[in-house]
Amino acid sequence: MKPIIKSENIIKKYRMGSQVVPVLKGIDLNIYPGETLCILGTSGSGKTTFLNLAAGLERPTKGRIIIEGYNLNKISEKNMAAFRRKYIGFVFQLYNLLPALTALENAVLPLIFEGVPSREREKKGRELLKQMGLGNRLRHKPGELSGGQRQRVSIARALINNPRIIFADEPTGNLDSKTTVEILKLLTDTVRENGQTMLLVTHDDKVAGYADRIVHMVDGNIYNGNAN
Numbered sequence: 001m002k003p004i005i006k007s008e009n010i011i012k013k014y015r016m017g018s019q020v021v022p023v024l025k026g027i028d029l030n031i032y033p034g035e036t037l038c039i040l041g042t043s044g045s046g047k048t049t050f051l052n053l054a055a056g057l058e059r060p061t062k063g064r065i066i067i068e069g070y071n072l073n074k075i076s077e078k079n080m081a082a083f084r085r086k087y088i089g090f091v092f093q094l095y096n097l098l099p100a101l102t103a104l105e106n107a108v109l110p111l112i113f114e115g116v117p118s119r120e121r122e123k124k125g126r127e128l129l130k131q132m133g134l135g136n137r138l139r140h141k142p143g144e145l146s147g148g149q150r151q152r153v154s155i156a157r158a159l160i161n162n163p164r165i166i167f168a169d170e171p172t173g174n175l176d177s178k179t180t181v182e183i184l185k186l187l188t189d190t191v192r193e194n195g196q197t198m199l200l201v202t203h204d205d206k207v208a209g210y211a212d213r214i215v216h217m218v219d220g221n222i223y224n225g226n227a228n
Helices: 047-054 077-087 103-107 109-113 118-131 147-159 177-193
Strands: 005-016 019-031 036-040 062-067 088-092 165-169 197-202 213-218 221-223
Touching (some): 019 221, 047 165, 077 088, 088 147, 103 118, 103 147, 109 118, 165 177, 177 197
Parallel strands (some): 036 197, 165 197
Antiparallel strands (some): 005 062, 213 221
C-alpha cells in the first residue's frame, strides 16, 4: 500500500540570534491510508514541529513531505491554504474557536471558505453536531460551553468538509480524564468509520493507546524502528 503521507529526511532548524537550533534531525516516516498514527514524545521533542511541517504550516530546512502524491515544497504559499482546505482537518489543544460565533457557526467555517450555500452548510453542520452530542448546543457560543463541548465543536469543524487527513495536536491536553476518554473515543471512532487517516501527537501514553501505531520522538529523532 502506498503511504498517504511520506516524509523523507526531514530536517528543521531555527535560527535564534546567532544560534542555529536543530529541531528535527532527518525524519523518515510513512503514514498509510486509514491509519491513525501517533507520534509520542515529551514537550520539546519536535513532534508538533513535525505535525506543522506535514500540514504545510511551515517549510522544512531540508527534505520533503509528500501528501497524496503532492510534494508540499512545490506548492506555493498562495495555493497551500486551498490544499489544506481540500485534504486536511485540524483538532487543536486550545480548540481555536471564534468566541463571537455559535457552535454551529464555528463548525461550518470551512464550508464558508469553500463557497457552500448557507442552507446546505447549516444542514450539514446541524447533522454533524448532533452526532457529536451537541444537538441542544447549536446556538451556544464557546464561552457557554464546557471544555469537552468546545473540543467536540472543534472536531466537527475538522470533519465538516470530509478531509482525507486529520491532524490532532494534543487534542485532550486541557480536558479531565473522563472527558479525555469520551473525546478520544469519539474522534478515533469517527475517523475510522469515515476511512480517514489521522496523525495524532501527544506526550500521554494513554492517549497514544488509541492509535493503530505509535512512533516515539526523542530530541528530533524517531526511535523504536517503527517509522515504516
